[in-house]
Amino acid sequence: MKRTPLIILNGFLGAGKTTLLKNLLTQAHKRRMTVSVIVNDMSELDVDGVLIANTEIVDAASNNFVSISADSISSRSGIQKLDSALKNLLEKRSADFILLETSGSSHPLPLVRYLREHTQVSLKAFLSLVDTVMLNDDYDGGKKLIPVFQEHLNKGTRGxxxxxxxxxxxxxxxLLTKNDRLPFYVVTEVARAIHPLNPQVAIMAVPWGNLQLDELLSMPDYDFHRVALLIDELQDAIDAVLPDETDKKYDISWRVIEDDRPFHPQRLWDTCHRFMGAGVYRSKGFFWLPGRDDLALLWNQAAGSINLEFISYWKAGVLTHTDNSLT
Structure with a gap:
């Protein structure tokens, strides 16, 4: 029985997974390839799911899109939801390949262990996206990551x-993302610093999700034997944080803020330039500004980087913008 190739986009909060996913979707659409998508968000507010649905390439009504929100896909309940999502997609639609975007707090071990036994999909690529700017700023060009990781191992703690x-x-x-914001030699130093964690893997610099789909589809299938010992060594520690709120074990918490009021332009400017403190790994959501009340805007913050983007028009603007996507 032929198995459907699966490409997983994994990486910490704000690493650029959704940007890459949209790029790969666009490439597949231009080539008239059929693709199914699963998006995971640990928050109840499924921002990434809305953004992917707005591409109009995939949607739930076409049986090629599933959103798993308010859960980490690597938790036990998340694995069950992933299993259900894959069964649903495989039963209702034949796809050339499946794309899975994990939440930023998802651990790869439970996913790899689950997919190792799967009979209908073949893991083609397990991509790890790393925010080069974050590693450079917070971990001394990446050089502090391994020592702090080893310290956690020695103490039996998780961080x-x-x-x-x-x-x-x-x-x-x-994949090293956001490398366009740093000099080439800095990106090279970051790559050199983290390469010992996985010396057999190829490292690519990928600005703005600029990765060719053929680069992934031509890869050999994931080598489960290569990580068998790693799974044995780590699974007891990882399983201990799986039952429920996996993200809280890494001191990660989330909060949804709902308010119908617009952002004040000057206060928004001041917040972006003066008041974004440390400790906020990721914030993302939709907002509007007075005087531009027909525009659906996206607040997109990762570590010290903030983007404000026009996404589409609110549904209230349907009479004046009938040819545009609506949120």
Whole structure:
């Protein structure tokens, strides 16, 4: 029985997974390839799911899109939801390949262990996306990541560094994102610093999700034997944080803020330039500004980087913008 290729986009919060996913979707659409998509968000507010649905390439009504929100896909309940999503997609639609975007707090081990036994999909690429700017700013060009990770191992503790390092250790292709914001020599130093975590893997610099689909589809299938010992060594520690709120074990919490009021332009400017403090790994959501009340805007913050983007028009603007996508 022919198995459907699966490409997984894994990486910490704000690493650029959705940007890459949209790029790969566009390439597949231009080539008239059929693709199914699963998007995971640990928050109840499924921003990434809305953004992918807005591409109009995939949607739930076409039986080629499933969103798993308010859960980490690597938790036990998340694995069950993933199993259900894959069964649903495979039963209702034949696809050339499947794309899975994990949440930023998802650990690769449970996913790899689950897919090792799957009979209907073949894991083609397990991509780990790493925010080069974040590693450079927060971990001294990446040089502090391994020592802090080793310290957690010695103490039997878990931290964000554990998740970052182990996402790299399980991948079969490592992608450095946001490298366009740094000098080439800095990107090279970051790559050199983290390469010992997975010395057999190829490292690519990928600005703005600029990765060719053929680069992934031509890869050999994921080598489960290569990570068998790694799974044996780590699974007891990882399983201990799986039952429920996996993200809280890494001192990661989330909060949804709902408010119908617009952002004040000057206060928004001040917040972006003066008041974004440390400790906010990721924030993302839709907002509007007075005087531009027909525009659906996206707030997109990762570590010290903030983007404000026009996404589409609100449904209230349907009479004046009948030819545009609506949110």
């Amino acid at each position: 964000v560094e554990s998740l970052l390092a182990e996402q790299i250790m399980f991948c079969n292709k490592l």
